[in-house]
Amino acid sequence: MSLPLYLIGARGCGKTTVGHALAQALGYNFSDTDHHLLQATGASVSDIVAAEGWDGFRRRETAALKAVTAPSTVIATGGGMVLADENRQFMQQHGRVIYLYALPEVLVARLDASPEVAQRPTLTGQPVAEEMAEVLAQREALYQLAAHHQVDAMQSPDEVVKAILTSLSLARA
Ligand code: ADP
Ligand code: MG
Numbered sequence: 001m002s003l004p005l006y007l008i009g010a011r012g013c014g015k016t017t018v019g020h021a022l023a024q025a026l027g028y029n030f031s032d033t034d035h036h037l038l039q040a041t042g043a044s045v046s047d048i049v050a051a052e053g054w055d056g057f058r059r060r061e062t063a064a065l066k067a068v069t070a071p072s073t074v075i076a077t078g079g080g081m082v083l084a085d086e087n088r089q090f091m092q093q094h095g096r097v098i099y100l101y102a103l104p105e106v107l108v109a110r111l112d113a114s115p116e117v118a119q120r121p122t123l124t125g126q127p128v129a130e131e132m133a134e135v136l137a138q139r140e141a142l143y144q145l146a147a148h149h150q151v152d153a154m155q156s157p158d159e160v161v162k163a164i165l166t167s168l169s170l171a172r173a
Pocket of ligand 2 (some may be wrong): 015016017032034076
């Protein structure tokens with residue numbers, strides 16, 4: 001299989017961490033849409049949102065998704081990538097879409113422990129725990145709608161990679 005593999009899910013579910021490990025396991029390239037945006041614009045997510053609002057960020061995110069799509073590539077997507085119909089359809093048509101799911105309290109604990117958390121703008125200005133529960137409740141159905149595969153992301157990164165590989169090979173059998 002050389003179709004691109006898209007990892008979707010909330011902030012902190014492990015798209016970047018697991019994506020790197022999955023790419024290594026498969027001998028694939030790795031791309032991250034947030035990282036691509038940062039390189040293409042020279043601005044962080046926070047900078048773009050401050051200058052152009054979330055709508056401007058979302059337009060650039062769609063362009064980034066298309067730009068990084070290539071065969072034999074694991075693609076970590078931004079947490080809100082599934083919000084646009086266009087993005088969901090594009091991912092479904094061009095590759096396999098894998099949803100890394102985790103409970104909100106697990107995600108909050110990871111973000112609290114991560115030094116990058118301060119660089120990620122909150123969507124609503126609420127405390128992280130409340131916002132996470134609310135954002136997940138809004139997006140859960142879209143993650144499920146977009147995904148070909150769903151994997152429990154509350155296991156260790158190695159176990160998540162194994163679960164993804166198993167799910168992909170079962171789908172091929
Ligand atoms: P995302 O790219 O989905 O926002 P990251 O890969 O950046 O998530 O992970 C967010 C934080 O959670 C990081 O500090 C990372 O080390 C940690 N993390 C990611 N996956 C796991 C995992 N399966 N188990 C424990 N910690 C994890
Ligand atoms: Mg990431």
